[in-house]
Amino acid sequence: MGINQVNRDIPTKYADQYGVYDGEFTNVKPFEAATKHVQPVKPNETKLLASIHDAIVKTGLKDGMTISFHHHFREGDFVMNMVLDEIAKMGIKDLSIAPSSIANVHAPLIDHIKNGVVTNITSSGLRDKVGAAISSGIMANPVVIRSHGGRARAIASGDIHIDVAFLGAPSADAYGNINGTKGKATCGSLGYAMVDAKYADQVVAVTDTLVPYPNTPISIPQTDVDYVVQVDAIGDPDGIAKGATRFTKNPKELLIAEYAAKVITASSYFKNGFSFQTGSGGAALAVSRFMRQAMIDQDVKASFALGGITNAMVELQKEGLVDKLIDVQDFDHPSAVSLADNPDHYEIDANMYASPLSKGAVINQLDVAILSALEVDTDFNVNVITGSDGVLRGASGGHSDTSAACKMSMVVAPIVRGRIPTIVDEVTTVVTPGASVDVIVTELGIAINPNRPDLIKMFKSLKVPQFTIEELRDKAYAITGVPAKIHYGDQVVALIEYRDGHLIDVVKNV
Amino acid sequence: MTNKQSATAGTTESSDIMITLKPNQQGIQVELESNVKKQFGEHITALITDILQRLAITNVKVEAVDKGALDCTIKARTIAAAYRLRGESDYEWEAINSWND
Structure with a gap:
């Protein structure tokens, strides 16, 4: 066994094979890029x-x-199912698949796993049905969860050879x-x-x-x-565009967004030429609306917005509040249209977006990232991959990448979701280490990571309620009660790679 | 007091719980279906049992369909279902309120 730097116990077999997480940039070292076989065309x-x-x-x-797919069609993808069905018909077995992510629409994958067509998977995420099936232990080999930057790194370094x-x-x-x-x-x-x-x-x-x-x-x-x-x-x-939300009317999300925007606009990063990235969740999207007003009022313009582009960002650019959109993926149709029509809306690859082993990813130039979370714990570790019941259902995405690289990473989340506390003693699964996470924003107020005394000082007079992360946890538990520990089996069903390829956590069957 | 065959309170909306009570021969038996069963199942079962005991209901089968309700909601729905089962609407508010102490 190997206890890593976020106190997760990584079974020896996998610790030896992958190494364990030992710091955000410890393993950013020179390397030889992977090569490929080329069949020239005459x-x-x-x-x-x-x-x-x-x-x-x-x-x-x-x-x-090993075969790969991309997930740019999100819940509308036909390609992966179509190709795997044909492969299965032809009797090919024991394939490794390396899609950039897996959606609900890929539920037919479950049968291909059961029939031995697919025996290894690496992906950013696993959604409801596929996630539940994998969590139940249908695969002999664990799924390797990689962040978007981590996947680009793994391909460029040869860890994944397609x-x-x-x-x-x-x-x-x-x-x-x-x-x-x-x-x-x-x-x-x-x-x-x-x-x-x-x-x-x-x-x-x-x-x-x-x-x-x-x-x-x-x-x-x-x-x-x-x-x-x-x-x-x-x-x-x-x-x-499924799941891409319109401007939320949920008062809780609006309050979170308002607090988040106040944090951003009160920060020293908020000045002409600043840059930001927002996720696609309701609160994260709403942040850009609140920021917009502050940008107009204070005559501040952003140099670029990065993403995960949504219509909210496209509109900010149309208004002249953002110079350029740097785009690795689009979450809705207006963003795709903008990419086609607008020369200042620029397409980049995942290597340039977020790889820790590129010659400098765009996230390294990013000031502020607004991200979501399923759970945050009192060490500021973030879980975006498993539900509180231990079942795989989310996606690593660019969470650990942007959090590590940007100047101020913010997690926006409600204090509880139904009966599930968001701020907890210990997250179910660590995807992003607390070392990368700077400010937690909830509808009750914010908590600043004590490893950022500069931010604590910066926000001393900020008119947003401020708590320690432990206080936020107590507030959550006061509403929900303290959740019982999940009972897992002994089978490792997923390995959670940090963006550098070392293991930050594992997920067991449940 | 006219005991009915069964009584229900609550809905299956998010953050609510639907409690259905039916006659039972052997004590209080709770069948819980919940999206937070792994984290709060034992707690919810104990809470429902406790409320029923406080209301002196000893033989009942409880079908609880929980959608992430908080304790206050679970208590309210359980009490409402119990009173409906007994055909009573004369709530003993002081007694009920004292359980929160």
Whole structure:
């Protein structure tokens, strides 16, 4: 066993294989980038194939290989199910899959696991049905949960070697030039997919909108693509924006957002040229509305907003309050439209967004990040992956990446959700270490991490109720009672990698 | 006092609990369905049992469908269901209030 720096017990087998978390930047060291096998294409050759089946045959996909997908279609994705169904039909087994994330729509994956088609998974997240199935222990090998920056690092360093990437392409030409802004199911940025395209041995573009050569703008270039397949539909546009919220009317969320905006605007970071990132939750989205007013009142403009782009950010830019949008993923349709139309809305890949081993990610330039949480504990550790019942249901996302790199990371969350306390003694699972988390904002008030005395001083006269994190926990427990400990089994069902690849926690079956 | 066959209080809305009481031969038997069962199941079962005992109900089957209700809600719904089961509406507020001390 190895107790890591956030006091989590990592079983020896995995501690030896991955190493254990020992600090935010301890393992940011020089490395040799991964290489890939390239099959050059000659002038007389074509890339267009008739079906997914033909692409699987052409790529020579066989038992034991690693394939990848992107999750830019979010709950509207058809590609992963379509490809895995065909692979299963062809009798290929024992595959490792490395999608950038997994959504509810991917529930058919459960059968592919049970049938031995998929035996290893790495992903940012696992949602309801798939998460519950994995938590029940249906896989012999634990799922490896990686942050968005951690996945980019793992691919660039060779920890994940992708044999074949099946990349849903909102539009593509027959020679493999892809973008996400034209076509039937436009998802906007293809930031996560761009990394796969760059490092996979073989790349199959799966599109429902085949356009004349050359397709521009080029997000993923022909030089990274081996084959192009046309299908009827790659995704449901409504599903892409599912879960993306409108401006909340929930008074609790509005109060949290108001407090968060007060913290930001009272900070020394709030000046001309500042930068920020917000999540897509109700409170996080509402923060930008409150910030907007302060920006107008005080004549402060942001140099860039990063994300996870939502319409709220697009509107701020249209108003001239934000110079540039730096976009690894879009959460709604207006953001995808903006990426297509607006030259100051710029698409980047996940490596540039958040990799700890890139030559400087954009998050390193970020002032303020507003993030959500399922749980925060009195060490400021954050859980975004398991419910309070211990079941896998969330996603690591960019949480640990942005928290570590930005100048002030804020977690916005209600003090309780129904009967579930958000501020607790010990989070169910650590995804982001407390060392990275600076301010917790709840509807009752804020708690500042004691390891940031500069912020405590900065907010001394701030007109927002301030508590210690222990006081916030007590307030939560006073409402809900103290939750009983969860009884886990002995099987490790998920490994939680820190962004540097070392293990920050494990999840056991429940 | 006219005992009914069964009585219900509450809803299955979020943060509520629906308590259904039915006659039972062997003491108080609680069947709890809850989205926070792992963390609060034992507590909720004990709380419902305690309230029923305070109301001198000793033989009853409780079907509780909990959607994350807080203790105050669980108490209120249990009391309401118990009074309905007995066909009573003359609440002993002072006694009930004293349980919070």
